[in-house]
Amino acid sequence: MPTGVVAGDAERQQTPLWRLLLRRPTFVVGAAILLFWIVCATFGTAIAPHDPLAQQLLATNQAPSSAHLFGTDQLGRDVLSRVIVGSQSIFIIAPLATAVGTVLGTTLGLILGYLGGVVDLLASRVVEAVLALPAIMIMFLFVVALGVSTTTQILIIGFIFTPLIARTVRSAVQVESQLDYVPGARLVGDRSLRIMFVEILPNVLPTVVVEFTVRLGYAIFAVASLAFLGFGPQLSTPNWGTDINANYVLLGAGYWWESLFPALAIASVIIAINLVADAIEQVFAG
Amino acid sequence: MAIYLLRRLGLAVITLFLLSVIIFFAGQVLPGDPARAILGPLSAESAVRALDHQLGVDRPLLTQYTSWITGMLRGSMGESYQYQSPVEPLLVAALVKSAKLGAFALVVIIPLGILGGVIAALSAGRQVDRIITLTGSSAAALPEFATGIVAAIIFSVGLKLLPFPPQIQPGESFLSQLHALILPAIPLVLVLFGYIARMARAGTIEALESDYVRTATLKGLKRVVVIYRHVLRNSLLPTITVIATQTGYLIGGLVVVERLFNYQGIGNLIFHAANAKDFPMLEAGVLTIGVVYMVATVGADVLTTVLNPRQRTEAAR
Amino acid sequence: MTATEETAIPGPAAEPQSALQVQHLDVTYRVRGQDRLALRDVSFRVGRNESYGLVGESGSGKSTVALALTRYLPRNGRVSSGSIRIAGRDPLALTAAELRELRARSVSMVYQEPGKALNPSIRVGRQVAEVYEIAGLGRAESLERSEAMLRKVQISDAGQVMQRYPHQLSGGMAQRVVIAMALAAEPELLILDEPTTALDATVEAEVLELIDGLRQQLDTSLLFISHNLAVIAKMCDRVGVLYAGELIEEGPAREVFEQPRHPYTMGLLRCVPRQGQRKDHGRLDAIPGFLPAPGEEISGCIFAPRCPIAEQRCREAAPPAFDTGPGRTSRCYLHEATAELPRNTPVDVQLSAPPTDAEPVITVRNLAKTFTSRGEKVPALTGVSLDLERGETLGIVGESGSGKTTLARLLLGLIPPDAGSAIELDGQPLSADLKGRSQSQLKALQIVFQNPDSALNRRHTVRQLISRPLATLAGLSGSALTERLTDLVRSVRMEPRHLPLRPRQLSGGLKQRVAIARAFGGGPRIVVCDEPTSALDVSVQAAILNLLADLQAKEQATYVFISHDLGLVRYLSDRIAVLYLGRVLELGPAERVFSGPHHPYTEALLSAVPSLDGKRTERIRLTGEIPSPANPPSGCVFHTRCPRRLPTGICESTEPPLAEVEPGHLMSCHIPIDQLATLQSTDRMS
Secondary structure, three states: OOOOOOOOOOOOOOOOHHHHHHOOHHHHHHHHHHHHHHHHHHHHHHHOOOOOOOOOOOOOOOOOOOOOOOOEOOOOOEHHHHHHHOHHHHHHHHHHHHHHHHHHHHHHHHHHHHHOHHHHHHHHHHHHHHOOOOHHHHHHHHHHHHOOOHHHHHHHHHHHHHHHHHHHHHHHHHHHHOOOHHHHHHHOOOOHHHHHHHHHHHHHHHHHHHHHHHHHHHHHHHHHHHHHHHHOOOOOOOOHHHHHHHHHHHHHHOOOHHHHHHHHHHHHHHHHHHHHHHHHHHHHHO | OHHHHHHHHHHHHHHHHHHHHHHHHHHHHOOOOHHHHHHOOOOOHHHHHHHHHHHOOOOOHHHHHHHHHHHHHHOOOOEOOOOOOEHHHHHHHHHHHHHHHHHHHHHHHHHHHHHHHHHHHHOOOOHHHHHHHHHHHHHHHOOHHHHHHHHHHHHHHHOOOOOOOOOOOOOOOHHHHHHHHHHHHHHHHHHHHHHHHHHHHHHHHHHHOOHHHHHHHHOOOOHHHHHHHHHHHHHHHHHHHHHHHHHHHHHHHHHHHHHHOOOOOHHHHHHHHHHOOOHHHHHHHHHHHHHHHHHHHHHHHHHHHHHOHHHHHHHOO | OOOOOOOOOOOOOOOOOOOEEEEEEEEEEEEOOEEEEEEEEEEEEEOOOOEEEEEOOOOOOHHHHHHHHOOOOOOOEEEEEEEEEEOOEOHHHOOHHHHHHHHHHHEEEEOOOHHHHOOOOOOHHHHHHHHHHHOOOOHHHHHHHHHHHHHHOOOOOHHHHHOOOHHHOOHHHHHHHHHHHHHHOOOOEEEEEOOOOOOOHHHHHHHHHHHHHHHHHHOOEEEEEEOOHHHHHHHOOEEEEEEOOEEEEEEEHHHHHHOOOOHHHHHHHHOOOOOOOOOOEOOOOOOOOOOOOOOOOOOOOOOHHHOOOOOHHHHHOOOOOEEEEOOEEEOOOOHHHHHHOOOOOOOEOOOOOOOOOOOOOEEEEEEEEEEEEOOEEEEEEEEEEEEEOOOOEEEEEOOOOOOHHHHHHHHHOOOOOOOOOEEEEOOEEOOOOHHHOOHHHHHHEEEEOOOHHHHOOOOOOHHHHHHHHHHHOOOOOHHHHHHHHHHHHHHOOOOHHHOOOOHHHOOHHHHHHHHHHHHHOOOOOEEEEEOOOOOOOHHHHHHHHHHHHHHHHHHOOEEEEEEOOHHHHHHHOOEEEEEEOOEEEEEEEHHHHHHOOOOHHHHHHHHHOOOOOOOOOOOOOOOOOOOOOOOOOOOOOOOOOOOOOOOOOHHHHOOOOOEEEEOOEEEOOOOOHHHHHHHHHHHHHO
16 A cells, blocks of 8 residues: 555544533533523513512511412512522623623733733733732622622623633643644744634633633622622612522521522522533543 | 742732732722711711811822821721721721631631542542532532521521520630631631642642652552652642632631621621721721732742742752 | 672562563453453563563553553553463462562563652652662661662762752653662562653663663563664564554564564564665655554454555454464464565655755854743853755754754744844845744745644644645635645645544644645745654654655755654755754764764764664763753863863863864864774774
8 A cells, every 4th residue: 555545544433512511410410400590580470479579568587388488588578489580680690790701801811821921920910919809809899889780790790700710711821822833823924813813712712611610600609799798789679699688687586598598599500500610621621 | 049038028019019009099989988978978068078188088199098008017007987996906806806717717627628639539530539529619619608508507596506696705715716616617618628629639639640659659668658658748739829829718708707697807897898988997908808818828839839849949049 | 889789678589480471461441431452462471581672652552561560550441361470470469468569579660751750859869768668678778778779870979869859850860760769679570661762862872771781780571661673672682562452473682673574563664764774765664554443343463454465364363373483473374475575665766856056045154042041041052053955954963952943943933043143045134033034934934843733723624724824825715725735635645535624533643744734835945844753653754754755855845854863864864963062063964974984972872872783883982961051061062971082181171163074074073084084983893
């Protein structure tokens, strides 16, 4: 046979991503929980057994019973309905904030990681200074300053995520830049912009996706924590964090259901995202 | 070596300086006039202006900043708008309380986290590992108030083992102070466990798969000796750095935990100060937190360099 | 130093016949729920004080053998059948304590990367002492014996070295330490898995001699695993050839290499360049086809799909091990026909001679590059001047620290040179920075990198990878681009069906072809090849080298061929430059530089490289390590290790200029060339 004629090469069977994910129990469980809450967020008012805003001043602080599966709160409102409908705000703010942070953070990370130099040195100092403070603290300071509207929260959380995500992306970009295809691209005449976005970005995409999923969990954490501290959107729609904020003092009096169920709801969403993020990370690694 | 230390400290000082600038000027963004906040919405405009002048908030920003920062360095942190009294004693008292809580949490979590991570690594891929890893990462992601509430319900309302809200009376014995600290420490411990265990696990796995562990095993050493002498020494190094960065998460968690349990630590202090637009208290508090974090980070960096032979010999050049 | 007194460990006398006996060994790995056979029915024996070589390329399973023997297979691997006996004991049947004793006393291993084999946080002396402590000696005595052992492996200031950490040792020194650790317990069997692959040629020669000497002294048997046929020929009494998990031929090393009895062995031998072989006559032959995919079920002879003389019976039933002579076996029905094995490529080709231009296409004057690392200045290249003639292949040879990679990157404009350097292309100055170069200058100079995994963007398809330079450098688009693309793909002997694939789906050889196609896409006139075959298997190497030679003729290109492998450089190059510590020590026509008279460093380098030709020339021993580029010696940089250093002291004080000692032959040496000629031929004859 003549030299170099290809008899058969090592073509690997490419299983599509989603099928690999579905094989993992962590992904399935996590996705199921998320799906449940997304349904609640979308169709909440239709599913809820009672009107979440209806106050029954004669039936306040009632323990869970057949009429009210999760009991009633200080104003006699049905906790179950409030928990179901309360999923809405989190599912709006958190994903959008994470998206803002991811887009900005990835771009910043690409620039700093690839171009380096003085800009990188300066920016890193500033990022380090900002990150010397706990994120929650920064967030609530800004919210105190700028107000609690939904858009503001999205922007604040998004902007705080930007340096966090940029730092991870920057490291990944720096590692990629050590590989020979980067100078190879320069040698065929490619410009920096193209190298960053067409050559390097596809290779750090797995990192970005993992960051997005992890930060999403943190965004929910942040939104809920801010609401707990009293900085949730002050709308009439029920909100898990705000409800906890209003009712946690009653724990001393033994009224546990009013704060427990919203807390469990938050916990379940976060755990679900965590499971999904873990499954994605495993699939990319394996 | 000395040069390295100096350089590291120098960098930290620069970062702190940047931080102070950011804090001060961010504080200026907060809406609301301090004198108005103190005197209330009904006072006369002239009174407000007079108090503003007295407080010095009508001076140029740069002057305000300089006098603030020099005051800080000398140790006088100004007067709180809310309490009309010096900031330092309140800040220090709150700091001490938070330190107790934080220290307690760290003392519990560091051995627990490291143990968890090492065990997970030694049984990597198997059930035990998956359980520890998933529990750790889930617990780390849960908001402290959620875990705090569940813990409070279980231990306080349900089992009635621990007091809610936990109160520390002045002059209480050490043990009873600890008893009161357990409940607020639980959410902190849960958050930190995940990160520390993950780092310890990653470091241990990397060491286990390394060539030098292969060499050590093939020399005929007992597994226990290999782990103790060869693995741990190398795997725990990155964990130390992580512990330092965890102080950041710890402090963040303090705000929420202290609110939930009504614990008068620095988190609570800052919260009230922000809400009341009490700038001197707020800025002093936030800067203090920044200093604490920097100290922890620099300490961890230095410790890592000293313990890592490669970096130590290079730093000494 | 008396044999074993100072370093001995008290223990029972060694007993039985062979040091190692492997019979019908099968090793299986479980990957993604499926069982895959990594070793199939492997049987061989290593006698007392015998040195046995296991030859194989990647995927042959040679490392699996080593892991199985010491019972260190990964969790998903197991010995599914067969038996192992080390000094009469079966490692698979031992309890944990017995296994530890076996590992401590009877068998030791030396691996490829010595730096990584040592614990970075523990001082070297302690790590060696551990071996003695396991045998029951006290701390103080263990340290004493460790120091003695280090001196035995020719580490001169052993006491000093004991106190160092692994990262403070050079590669050669670290490997000596590992060897010291391995031999301290005087095991019956020493297993070496590519122990010198990561080392420079001159260091490798010393380490190999050390191993040889020590094992004779200590009466230890060797199992030497390597892909390098010449090293095995030098070090081993017997050899076994592994292919895809099967031992396809076995016998005395000299005989197997001179008269192979299996088509694969013959094919392998034809891939390694020997003296007299050149790119246009006595061509290297490649082995077509690919290794069977892991886990693939093969009926019949495992090599049949790639064998030029395979018959029907070869494909139907796997051949048993035939007796082909005293102590020789071969798994081939047609083993007698091996000597006349037909070639896959023509042995001589007509390559168009390069056009003779008066002007060199590239001139380099006084090229220098200094790196700053942690406050220290490291001169990687100092005052290098050379010319590149149109259409030639200039080979650049050097060990680590020679600056050859820096030279490549400077030429391409990837890093800026120091002030005072000048590079000219066609008489026009070439800007140091890529951005300052014109489009035609960019087009003119391209590179083929060493590692295609790093050089190709793994997220792009082959089509994208090869099309890019066609669009940006050649300015093509539309149908013109597609035409040129198809043309290029064919000329690197790939097929259009490869175009939609990604690098991950290609073998090493195919990936490098893509890289070569990409390099030639813009129609460059000069291509720098930086170790283009170092990351590839031996059997693939030849195909790539011949491809490069053919392309050069077709595209009328000039090559700068950088390699540490002297054999390859000699095969491909017209002229050769020898670099040492950032300076050109010799520059001249290939044959002149190789056969002499040549620079003492070239002489030493050549004598260090083991060759299959079996000529045992007296090895020039170089003393000491390669000096660090940060602290180059005074005068002639080679004087610290030069065996021909002049007694007048001029070598220490004055750096010799690079001067023409014969027409077209330049050297940087104080010794006049006729004196060198006399000295070197006398040594050769003795």
